[in-house]
Amino acid sequence: MCCVYRIMIITKRISAIITRAALLLALPVCALSADAQDGSTAYQFLNVSPSTHVYALGGHNISIIDDDINLVEQNPALLGPEFNKQVGLNYMKYIGSTNFMGARYGQGIDDHSAFAAAIQYYGYGKMTMTDVEGNEMGTFDARDICFSATYSRDIVEGWRGGATLKYVSSHYESYSAGALAVDLGVNYYDPDHNFSASLVVKNLGGEVKKFGEKRNSLPWDIQVGISKGLGRSPVTASITLYNLRRWHLPYYTPGDKNTATSELVKKESFGSNLLRHLVFGIDIQPSNNLYLAIGYNYKVRTDMSTYKRSFLSGFSLGAGLKVRAFGFGVAFAQPHNGASTFMFNLTTSIGELLR
Numbered sequence: 104m105c106c107v108y109r110i111m112i113i114t115k116r117i118s119a120i121i122t123r124a125a126l127l128l129a130l131p132v133c134a135l136s137a138d139a140q141d142g143s144t145a146y147q148f149l150n151v152s153p154s155t156h157v158y159a160l161g162g163h164n165i166s167i168i169d170d171d172i173n174l175v176e177q178n179p180a181l182l183g184p185e186f187n188k189q190v191g192l193n194y195m196k197y198i199g200s201t202n203f204m205g206a207r208y209g210q211g212i213d214d215h216s217a218f219a220a221a222i223q224y225y226g227y228g229k230m231t232m233t234d235v236e237g238n239e240m241g242t243f244d245a246r247d248i249c250f251s252a253t254y255s256r257d258i259v260e261g262w263r264g265g266a267t268l269k270y271v272s273s274h275y276e277s278y279s280a281g282a283l284a285v286d287l288g289v290n291y292y293d294p295d296h297n298f299s300a301s302l303v304v305k306n307l308g309g310e311v312k313k314f315g316e317k318r319n320s321l322p323w324d325i326q327v328g329i330s331k332g333l334g335r336s337p338v339t340a341s342i343t344l345y346n347l348r349r350w351h352l353p354y355y356t357p358g359d360k361n362t363a364t365s366e367l368v369k370k371e372s373f374g375s376n377l378l379r380h381l382v383f384g385i386d387i388q389p390s391n392n393l394y395l396a397i398g399y400n401y402k403v404r405t406d407m408s409t410y411k412r413s414f415l416s417g418f419s420l421g422a423g424l425k426v427r428a429f430g431f432g433v434a435f436a437q438p439h440n441g442a443s444t445f446m447f448n449l450t451t452s453i454g455e456l457l458r
Contacts, residue, residue, distance in 0.1 A: 145319035146271060146282060148225045148247055149306050152177055153193040153205050155432030155448040159421020160384030161398030162436075163343045165301040166328035167386065168292060169394070171423070171430060172209045173448055175219055175253055178303050178328075179265030180290035182219055182255040184211030188453040195446040198438075200228030205249075215257040223249040232276065243276040264289045269308075284308030284321055297332025297339065324348060330386075341384035346402075352379040356408035370405070379405060392425040396434075403438055413440045423448075428455035 150162075154173035157164045165178040172191035175182045186209035195203040205223035212218060225247040232240045248271070255265030267286040273279060288303040306323040313319070328343040346352060353371035378401040387395040397420055404417025421434030432448035 146247070146273070146306070146321050148203075149249065149269075149271070149284075150322055150324075151195070151197070151203065151225075153195070153203065153207075153223060153446075153448075155193070155421050155434040155446045156394070156396060156423060158195075158434040158436065158446050159396035159398055159419050160341055160386065161343070161382035161400040161419055162403070163326065163345045163382045163400070164328060164330075164341055164384055164398075165288065165303045165326050165343060166290065166299040166330040167339070167341055167384070168299050168330065169423075170425070171432070171448070171450055172207050172219065173432075173450065175207065175209070175265075175267075176221070176223075176251075178288040178290060178301050179253045179255055179267040179286055180263045180288035180301060180303075182209060182217050182253050182265055183257075183263060184214060184217045186217060186219070187211035190451055190453060192449045193446065195444065197444050198442045202226050202228070217255055219253040221249075221251045221253075223251070225249075245275040247271060247273045258289075261293060262289065262291050269306075273314075275314075278314050279312070280310060280314045280319075281312040282308060282310045282321055284323075299330045301328050302326070303328075330384075337388045339386040339388065341382075341386065343382040343384070344380050345382065346380050350376055350380075352376055352402065354379070354402075354405045354408060356405075370408075375405065378402075394423045396421045396423075407439045409439070413437045421446075428452050 152158050152162060153176055154171060156167060156169055156171055156174060157177050160167060167174065172186050172189045173193055189209045191207040193205050197203055203223070203225050205221060207219060207221035209217060209219040227245040229242045230245055232243045234240055249269055251267050251269040253265060253267040255263055257263050265288050269284045269286070271282040271284065273281070284306045285308055286303060286305045287307070288301060290299065290301045292299045303326045305326060306321045308321055310318055324345055325347040326343060326345045327347065328341065330339055330341040332339045351371065353369055355367040356370055357365040358368045359365040382398060382400045384396065384398040397418065400417050407416045415437040416439060419434060419436040421432065423430065423432040428451050430450040434446040435444070437443045
């Protein structure tokens, strides 16, 4: 009992530190974000979700409710004491020789709050190093690592808020950089009507260490999402709006799609701008231990409006299965003919394993 009491005291102290840190860093990261607006947008890997469930639903979803600690990366308000002692592992075979992997742990604090910690690694494989004349000088590695801590708490019945603090460390050959960011989220969930709605501000922050003289900005974003069960059916539909900090999202397509060297033509209309802000997802859950998911991301499809685009471009598929204390998830997408992506998740509850 003494050990349990000490663990509870330590846990409460950690949660208090995270809460205070979120409050103290909110203003500095806002200042960093404002200071970085004139620079180029970097750190795009932060937009790749480590959750197979989210990836299968189009790559962006902040409102889906599931027993999966990996969902917390999309929205800190999805964390809760129900994830007590849950561990989540993820691996993704991304485009080319890129591999992503990470781990996340959740801990309940009391009946109304929880915290989580995570590490995410982004490796881009070996790259050829050349001089200014194009002569090869060997190879080098490129990688990014993101460390994060999340705290969430119930506000009133049905409402929960959360914050995630992130530090990103980037290393490309002999160059390195670091950035600090915060995600702020709120979620409303009505289990009786299978309805969930969320608002998230993501990647609000900036660089604390630059690669060179030029400062790069983080891909900060405002997102809104809803998920709603369709009557008594096992189907849940989701709509996520993202890139809400700017309306105009033009894209380019070849003037002649039968020719690889055709000049690109700029495309933009009210309809395309609207659709490029939307991600659609359908979740089918025939039982509590199984889900099938499909998503459509129009922006991904139009971004790939080049020669020989894949028929599956913009679509994503996935499934999840829970067997006793373990949860398994897989997801697949093919943005382009030459780029297929595969993701795998494993979750388990330490508490259930010890029973």
